Amino acid sequence: MTSDAPAIDRPTLLEISASGGFEGSTRHYEKVVGDMAGVYLDEKAWTAAVEADGESALVYSVNEQKYQNGPGALIVGTSIVLPGRYGDEFAVTRGHLHAVSDRAELYYCLSGRGVMLLDTVDGDTAAIELTPGKAVNVPGQWIHRSVNVGDEPFVTLFSYAADAGQDYAIIAEAGGMKTLVVADGDGWTTAPNPRHRGYRKASA
Amino acid sequence: MTSDAPAIDRPTLLEISASGGFEGSTRHYEKVVGDMAGVYLDEKAWTAAVEADGESALVYSVNEQKYQNGPGALIVGTSIVLPGRYGDEFAVTRGHLHAVSDRAELYYCLSGRGVMLLDTVDGDTAAIELTPGKAVNVPGQWIHRSVNVGDEPFVTLFSYAADAGQDYAIIAEAGGMKTLVVADGDGWTTAPNPRHRGYRKASA
Numbered sequence: 441m442t443s444d445a446p447a448i449d450r451p452t453l454l455e456i457s458a459s460g461g462f463e464g465s466t467r468h469y470e471k472v473v474g475d476m477a478g479v480y481l482d483e484k485a486w487t488a489a490v491e492a493d494g495e496s497a498l499v500y501s502v503n504e505q506k507y508q509n510g511p512g513a514l515i516v517g518t519s520i521v522l523p524g525r526y527g528d529e530f531a532v533t534r535g536h537l538h539a540v541s542d543r544a545e546l547y548y549c550l551s552g553r554g555v556m557l558l559d560t561v562d563g564d565t566a567a568i569e570l571t572p573g574k575a576v577n578v579p580g581q582w583i584h585r586s587v588n589v590g591d592e593p594f595v596t597l598f599s600y601a602a603d604a605g606q607d608y609a610i611i612a613e614a615g616g617m618k619t620l621v622v623a624d625g626d627g628w629t630t631a632p633n634p635r636h637r638g639y640r641k642a643s644a
Numbered sequence: 645m646t647s648d649a650p651a652i653d654r655p656t657l658l659e660i661s662a663s664g665g666f667e668g669s670t671r672h673y674e675k676v677v678g679d680m681a682g683v684y685l686d687e688k689a690w691t692a693a694v695e696a697d698g699e700s701a702l703v704y705s706v707n708e709q710k711y712q713n714g715p716g717a718l719i720v721g722t723s724i725v726l727p728g729r730y731g732d733e734f735a736v737t738r739g740h741l742h743a744v745s746d747r748a749e750l751y752y753c754l755s756g757r758g759v760m761l762l763d764t765v766d767g768d769t770a771a772i773e774l775t776p777g778k779a780v781n782v783p784g785q786w787i788h789r790s791v792n793v794g795d796e797p798f799v800t801l802f803s804y805a806a807d808a809g810q811d812y813a814i815i816a817e818a819g820g821m822k823t824l825v826v827a828d829g830d831g832w833t834t835a836p837n838p839r840h841r842g843y844r845k846a847s848a
Contacts, residue, residue, distance in 0.1 A: 454778065455777060455779075512745075513783070514804070542715065543716040604716075
């Protein structure tokens with residue numbers, strides 16, 4: 441949608457499957473392993489994945505729908521993170537703080553097993569496991585990333601204000617999030633990220 | 645939550661069942677048949693329901709969770725509309741326009757069979773059937789109401805801006821929504837509401 445979209449849009453049916461399929465979406469994008477340079481602590485493991493699977497191997501994809509960019513509009517979508525491991529670390533999304541940093545975001549798990557990993561710029565951190573029917577209403581001011589800790593795609597339904605935007609650089613500039621989600625037997629646990637240097641203050 | 649809530653809230657796990665159960669909710673409210681005076685065209689059928697089941701018979705209930713009232717915060721919740729009939733009309737929620745009328749709202753069906761009935765103040769109208777996995781991202785400026793057209797509870801997961809508020813009076817002042825959802829054999833159809841007088845313009 442562009443800024444010349446009509447002021448009032450007609451509501452449309454969205455058909456969302458547990459696997460993340462989304463009839464009625466207005467945007468689809470994909471992130472591949474080559475896009476994830478610098479994300480994982482274990483760079484050798486990431487390089488090995490690029491060499492084994494190719495730079496264009498899919499890591500996660502997003503379907504979303506919105507009508508307008510106005511402050512009242514919502515973006516609704518699905519996030520599909522494929523299972524994966526890079527050394528001890530599980531496959532993750534890039535993660536972001538909303539560019540308008542007070543904007544919250546709902547994530548409701550449709551299938552798979554994952555973790556919502558969250559940090560504030562002041563050093564608070566949280567990790568919440570999500571399986572089907574579990575959800576997090578990510579409060580404003582929390583940097584957040586999805587992590588797939590299972591063997592199947594980790595799929596969430598999300599909803600957030602269309603004016604929120606994403607600040608991805610805040611994580612890269614800090615040397616990654618404060619915490620890593622790593623394998624622990626058949627499960628997962630958290631470990632401090634030794635490269636994390638603390639966050640700059642949010643821009644908004 | 646009150647206005648002295650901390651500026652940054654800790655994210656919490658929400659556990660949402662297909663029947664609308666909601667671990668982690670911060671508010672629950674119920675509407676009973678006695679609250680629905682004037683909602684149905686067939687007042688005799690509504691009066692008969694009050695007499696048969698009592699004023700306090702449950703019609704629908706809502707569970708919701710929010711952290712703050714700020715412009716970026718989201719309310720997340722479940723709406724559970726019990727099956728019911730009042731003459732030809734199916735059981736409905738009161739319906740509302742958001743007090744901040746540009747605020748959108750996601751409804752994602754968790755169980756049952758229902759219709760999202762929608763009107764604009766300018767006379768446009770829409771009716772979208774929802775079954776599990778189907779959703780509507782209700783755009784701003786649309787008055788909306790849930791209707792249960794099935795035999796089981798109609799349950800939706802919803803999400804909308806915490807500052808949106810609800811204007812319920814706009815429907816009552818107009819003599820009801822423009823359209824009724826009525827029985828049609830084993831299914832449903834829409835019919836014009838003969839009492840509808842048109843809407844006043846939204847207040848915001």
